[in-house]
Amino acid sequence: MVGLPRSMNGSLGIQAEKTKTFTEKLSSHIKIPVVFRDERLTTVSARHLMQEVKKRKTKGKAQDDAIAAAIILQGYLEEGRKPD
Numbered sequence: 001m002v003g004l005p006r007s008m009n010g011s012l013g014i015q016a017e018k019t020k021t022f023t024e025k026l027s028s029h030i031k032i033p034v035v036f037r038d039e040r041l042t043t044v045s046a047r048h049l050m051q052e053v054k055k056r057k058t059k060g061k062a063q064d065d066a067i068a069a070a071i072i073l074q075g076y077l078e079e080g081r082k083p084d
Contacts, residue, residue, distance in 0.1 A: 001035045001037055001072070001076050002019060002023050002034055002035070003019075003036075003038075003039035003069065003072045004019055004036040004039060005019060005039055005040075006040050008040060020036075035076065037075065037076055039068065042068035042069075042072055043065060043068040045068070045071050046064050046065075046067035046068040046071055047064055049067060050063075050067065
């Protein structure tokens with residue numbers, strides 16, 4: 001799974017194109033499928049989550065981005081769940 005940094009209007013900008021190019025190169029070397037996930041507003045969600053939890057202070061953008069990646073993964077996993 002790869003986060004795809006779309007613009008707020010849903011279009012693909014420069015960074016999204018770079019991500020797609022990198023992923024295409026990576027895909028030629030691995031035997032697992034790559035799934036893109038929209039990562040819009042995940043860093044914002046991560047910051048809100050950190051404020052709610054209040055376990056510790058945010059240590060900058062790197063920590064925010066790590067939590068954003070976890071939120072992207074959580075969304076992907078939840079979509080894969082089938083109702084009982």
